[in-house]
Amino acid sequence: MVKIGPITLPEFPLLLAPMEDVSDPPFRRLCKAHGADLMYSEFISSEGLIRDAIKSRKKLDIFDYERPVGIQIFGGDEEAMALSARIVETVQPDLVDINFGCPVKKVVCKGAGAGVLKDIDLMVRLTKAVVSSTHLPVTVKTRLGWDSDSINIDEVAQRLQETGIKALTIHARTRAQMYKGEADWEHISRIKQNPNIEIPIFGNGDVDSPQKALEYRQKYACDGIMIGRGAIGYPWIFKEIKHFFETGELLAGPTIEERLEAVSLHAHWSVEWKGERAGLVEMRQHYSNYFRGIPHFKEFRKAFLQVETLEQMREQIGKTHEFYLNSPLDIS
Structure with missing residues (x-):
């Protein structure tokens, strides 16, 4: 079993990634029906929540059949992140996730998402602000670093664990890569081998088949896998991966x-x-x-x-x- 604070997940859980304009309640419901163990909302701007922006507030909608489910927030201001975490707490999700990985320009230019990868001290302060403002478990999703010359995930993992987060998901690309090139899971393996890292480490990036999921599970020894693009239009991927883990056989594709x-x-x-x-x-x-x-x-x-x-x-x-x-x- 994998523990995220009081949340108990199956051994080697499969997570649905938070994806803008994709991971809404209807899509999450389909993925849950096909075996997703933990899901997240689309990412939500902390400033949008505070301004009571209708689109941001709508993203707070969660339903009991989804549980466990987390709400993901992003932002670059400590006070706004703390206040938004308290707002999130009112709808009673199972956890709060912080997005330090979104590479899109409109987020990065606000000093949020992957933009925070350039300033680990700020990342730590933002995380502390959220952890101290909520009773819910706090998790983080991030990337390896800003670019190949500034990969800092080892320091990030250690320092974020010290803030009190309960799990860390690592997208095995840099911000400069966006979603291109091959994800480098060797970094995830190295984090898992660090005896000082005690929180669950989930891997993300390029898992789009049961065979690859099993290969990455065995090769990199992470605690679970988060699937994003591989689930778009294909919620069956969770069921197919679990079946392959259990039997070594591939399920026939959907009719x-x-x-x-x-x-x-x-x-x-x-x-x-x-x-x-x-x-x-x-x-x-x-x-x-x-x-x-x-x-x-x-x-x-x-x-x-x-x-x-x-x-x-x-x-x-x-x-x-x-x-x-x-x-x-x-x-x-």
């Missing part, structure tokens, strides 16, 4: 029926959460992901994008199912 069911559930839950119009607009970014690699889906994509009601969605799902059911194509 057309299972893909369409996922789209239907995702759309239904999105509408429940945001209303019909907004919920179906939110869905537009997901259709291609659910049918990635399926031949001739482009012919249906335009029709899905034009769906404006759940009834139209059901009709389009029926038409798509009928086409593939009667198609001689090998779509496995």
Whole structure:
């Protein structure tokens, strides 16, 4: 078992990464149904929470069926981070996570996310401010460093542990890499081998198959894996990895029926959460992901994008199912 404060997770848990415009409640619900052990909200601006920004507040929505679930915050001001942690505490998540890894320019330019990698002292102060302001377990997600010439994850891990965080997730790239190049998990392995590191260390980066998950588990000896892009449009990855761990066998990929069911559930839950119009607009970014690699889906994509009601969605799902059911194509 893996412990994060009072939270008990299975041996070698699989975590769903916090992803902007992806890790919302409907998507998290699908991933939970397929085996995700711990999930996080989309990242939330501490300043946005304090200003009572509607978009930021909406990201605080969590539901009991998701538990354990964490809310992730980011920011570069100690007072704002402390206050936002107290706001987060009011919705009673299971933990608070701090984002010190987001590489996008609009976040970094505010001295937040991966921008803090240039100033470990500031990172420590921000983390202390959050830890001291909440009774919830605090975790951190970060990167190896700003660039290949300033990899500082060893010092970061040690100093953040001293602030009282209960777990650390390491995306095995630098900020300069963004999401390009190969993630270097050797750094994660080195952190795990440090006898002074006692908190759970989760690895993140490039895990997109059961085979790779098992390879990384055995080779780098981390306490669990966080999956981000590998789960987009493919919530089945959690179930497939667990099955492979247990049996050494690969599950067959999702059928057309299972893909369409996922789209239907995702759309239904999105509408429940945001209303019909907004919920179906939110869905537009997901259709291609659910049918990635399926031949001739482009012919249906335009029709899905034009769906404006759940009834139209059901009709389009029926038409798509009928086409593939009667198609001689090998779509496995």
